[in-house]
Amino acid sequence: MAILRNKKITFLLILMCLIVVSPIANAQLGGLGGGLGGLGMLLGGLxxxxxxxxxxxxxxxxxxxxxxxxxxxxxxxxxxxxxxxxxxxxxxxxxxxxxxxxxxxxxxxxxxxxxxxxxxxxxxxxxxxxxxxxxxxxxxxxxxxxxxxxxxxxxxxxxxxxxxxxxxx
Incomplete structure (x- = not known):
């Protein structure tokens, strides 16, 4: 837990995870996002x-x-x-x-x-x-x-x- 005490390192780790995971999620949706600019999937759009x-x-x-x-x-x-x-x-x-x-x-x-x-x-x-x-x-x-x-x-x-x-x- 000593790594998480340093705020800069914690912030950079979270930012790195978001950057790595973001393209994967977009590819799973085929870049479509349900037809509502990404909100279609959240609102149940098909x-x-x-x-x-x-x-x-x-x-x-x-x-x-x-x-x-x-x-x-x-x-x-x-x-x-x-x-x-x-x-x-x-x-x-x-x-x-x-x-x-x-x-x-x-x-x-x-x-x-x-x-x-x-x-x-x-x-x-x-x-x-x-x-x-x-x-x-x-x-x-x-x-x-x-x-x-x-x-x-x-x-x-x-x-x-x-x-x-x-x-x-």
Missing amino acids: TNIFNIQGLLMCSVTGIVSTNNATAVPPFPNAGIVFQCTGQNVSSTTTNANGVFSIPTIGLPFSPSTLLSSGCRLVVTTPLTACDVSLPAAGLLMAPLSLVGTAAGDGLNIFSLVPGAFGLVG
Whole structure:
């Protein structure tokens, strides 16, 4: 206890502990703080994370046809936009295998609102970019479906996948 009698050493030890522990606590919250500048977690606020994942194929439906004898290749480097009520929320590009992931944090609506309000995925790259025999006009669009949820430590994680893509326009 002799160390604690010296006020300067005690103060420096406490300050050092606070400095070391502070980044760890912030990382555990993902830097989100519940959406209220750090107060959301203290007030019981939850943060919603929506993770949209899928595979885009080079076809008019964006999927593999079960009655087609030829293999449908993936749609690489295709731009995909996540839209809700006509507004672009987030975007990504498919990888070389046609796989994409769009994680979004802190959307201002619930999962039921997201699924019923016309939120959708829009492929912004023309189909002719992967196969010149496909239509040049129109965009592939797909509604979203909820496939799973996980919750804990003030976070709600919702896993979504696109429904069937359709050519619009």
